[in-house]
Amino acid sequence: MGLLDVNQISLHFGGVKALSDVSFSIEESEIFSLIGPNGAGKTSILNCISGVYKPSAGSVCFEGKEITKLKPYQRTALGIARSFQNIELFKHMTVLDNLMLGRHVLMKTGILSGGLYWGKAQREEVEHRKAVEEVIDFLEIEHIRNQPVGMLSYGLQKRVELGRALASEPKLLLLDEPMAGMNNEEKEDMARFILDINEERGVTIVLIEHDMGVVMELSHRIAVLDFGKRIGYGKPEEIQNDPRVIEAYLGQEAI
Numbered sequence: 001m002g003l004l005d006v007n008q009i010s011l012h013f014g015g016v017k018a019l020s021d022v023s024f025s026i027e028e029s030e031i032f033s034l035i036g037p038n039g040a041g042k043t044s045i046l047n048c049i050s051g052v053y054k055p056s057a058g059s060v061c062f063e064g065k066e067i068t069k070l071k072p073y074q075r076t077a078l079g080i081a082r083s084f085q086n087i088e089l090f091k092h093m094t095v096l097d098n099l100m101l102g103r104h105v106l107m108k109t110g111i112l113s114g115g116l117y118w119g120k121a122q123r124e125e126v127e128h129r130k131a132v133e134e135v136i137d138f139l140e141i142e143h144i145r146n147q148p149v150g151m152l153s154y155g156l157q158k159r160v161e162l163g164r165a166l167a168s169e170p171k172l173l174l175l176d177e178p179m180a181g182m183n184n185e186e187k188e189d190m191a192r193f194i195l196d197i198n199e200e201r202g203v204t205i206v207l208i209e210h211d212m213g214v215v216m217e218l219s220h221r222i223a224v225l226d227f228g229k230r231i232g233y234g235k236p237e238e239i240q241n242d243p244r245v246i247e248a249y250l251g252q253e254a255i
């Protein structure tokens with residue numbers, strides 16, 4: 001049993017088989033990448049893990065408990081956080097406020113009880129602020145903490161989105177193309193943050209990324225998808241030497 005077990009999941013949209021009988025197991029503290037051509041089913045898997053999609057068959061287990069039927073917010077509360085392929089932040093709000101929203105799932109005092117127990121709510125607010133300030137330090141975004149997110153460069157917005165996911169103190173972080181659209185310097189920064197999140201904060205990471213240099217360098221293990229099927233599974237060097245993977249994906253990338 002791993003931290004996350006995906007057991008024989010299939011996902012159909014009408015006649016389209018987005019996923020067919022896909023299984024893998026992710027160990028605690030791993031960086032695990034999902035790779036494959038466009039439309040192979042990578043984002044669909046992330047959606048089945050985060051609860052946006054319910055698989056047509058199969059199950060998803062987190063820390064040994066089945067979560068297949070849980071709603072996305074219930075999975076977030078268990079410690080599963082994600083970033084999106086297209087940035088999904090509140091653009092008119094500041095960096096700080098966006099990160100505070102990331103803590104929402106951990107807040108015990110609601111608006112009503114906050115009114116009734118003012119002292120308790122205030123203490124909780126201070127604690128959340130402290131945790132968010134720590135994420136701001138970690139991601140080196142002090143200088144933009146009070147700026148509206150919509151004013152920031154694309155690379156910084158991606159970093160803030162990562163920060164919002166981190167603010168919920170996840171055990172498992174799902175990253176869907178965190179480096180897409182970035183220049184080389186921004187990519188290097190993002191790769192360093194992903195490594196630090198994994199090594200220093202002990203967060204297990206599922207990464208979807210098209211840059212094979214980044215994938216092979218960061219990943220402990222990889223699953224390769226093609227037309228919704230798992231065609232490769234193993235350590236980076238095993239994947240790089242797997243004839244089926246080379247034929248379906250890596251060879252095509254090289255061309």
Ligand SMILES: Nc1ncnc2c1ncn2[C@@H]1O[C@H](COP(=O)(O)OP(=O)(O)OP(=O)(O)O)[C@@H](O)[C@H]1O
Nearest residue numbers: 013016017018036037038039040041042043044045
């Ligand atoms: N909501 C949906 N409705 C219908 N078909 C969908 C839906 N979501 C995904 N699909 C289909 O499922 C298949 C897998 O898509 P998915 O987005 O998971 O692939 P991907 O590997 O993430 O691709 P990319 O690298 O382009 O993001 C595709 O054929 C896609 O068109």
